[in-house]
Amino acid sequence: MRLFCFPCAGGTADFFHQLDPWLGPSVELTGLEYAGHGARHKEPLYQDFNQLVEDLYAAVKQLYRPGEDYALFGYSMGSVAAAETLARILQAGELPLPKRVFLAAHGPAVKRELLRFQGDEADEWVKERTLSLGGVPDVLRNNRTFWRVYLPLYRADYTLITNYDFDKLTLASEIPLTGLYGNQDLTLEEMQAWKRYFQGECEFVEFEGNHFFITEYRKEVAEKICSC
Numbered sequence: 001m002r003l004f005c006f007p008c009a010g011g012t013a014d015f016f017h018q019l020d021p022w023l024g025p026s027v028e029l030t031g032l033e034y035a036g037h038g039a040r041h042k043e044p045l046y047q048d049f050n051q052l053v054e055d056l057y058a059a060v061k062q063l064y065r066p067g068e069d070y071a072l073f074g075y076s077m078g079s080v081a082a083a084e085t086l087a088r089i090l091q092a093g094e095l096p097l098p099k100r101v102f103l104a105a106h107g108p109a110v111k112r113e114l115l116r117f118q119g120d121e122a123d124e125w126v127k128e129r130t131l132s133l134g135g136v137p138d139v140l141r142n143n144r145t146f147w148r149v150y151l152p153l154y155r156a157d158y159t160l161i162t163n164y165d166f167d168k169l170t171l172a173s174e175i176p177l178t179g180l181y182g183n184q185d186l187t188l189e190e191m192q193a194w195k196r197y198f199q200g201e202c203e204f205v206e207f208e209g210n211h212f213f214i215t216e217y218r219k220e221v222a223e224k225i226c227s228c
Helices: 013-023 049-063 077-092 119-133 144-162 188-196 218-227
Strands: 002-006 028-031 070-075 100-104 177-182 202-207
Touching: 002 013, 002 049, 002 077, 013 028, 013 070, 013 218, 049 077, 049 144, 070 077, 077 100, 077 144, 119 144, 177 188, 177 218, 188 202, 202 218
Parallel strands: 002 028, 002 070, 070 100, 100 177, 177 202
Antiparallel strands: none
């Protein structure tokens, strides 16, 4: 099975390769790269979420091999991107449907605190938000070079997700859903809100941890993917 992976805000396709040692031969991991990030760092950043989704849908369509089974796996902002990409797949009818969708570390709701800030204050909010989620190693917390490179990416991605409107997500799917979350980050009720868009089989897996619980539970997350 091919596993198309959608990164978190500020993240790259390489984020998911931490699962490789436990996925086994039955799962082929394919990380999708956002424009302006990672291997596509020279490309301009997206101006809106629709542009991001159209780009990712085109990537999935190009990379898909006829006859293969596949699934979608989104992490944090990538969960929203995966859900929107699934909506495109359903609407276009150009691809077979994925066997399952995995959405991690994000419910179908958006926090809009960033809208209260501009300029340097917005940068500071983005930096503090990123640190609070646990996605930056301690050794880089005060590294000026790191923030010079990555702060613009975090701010651009946070702006995309902050302006996203879930009321415009036209998704009604019978495809099985697995939701994964850290209990220090989200509640079961917040994750179960995805049932608004997924009317088929839904399961929700809780981990002891914060937004980036995956770094502590690589083996368990990989095994859950392989078992589905």
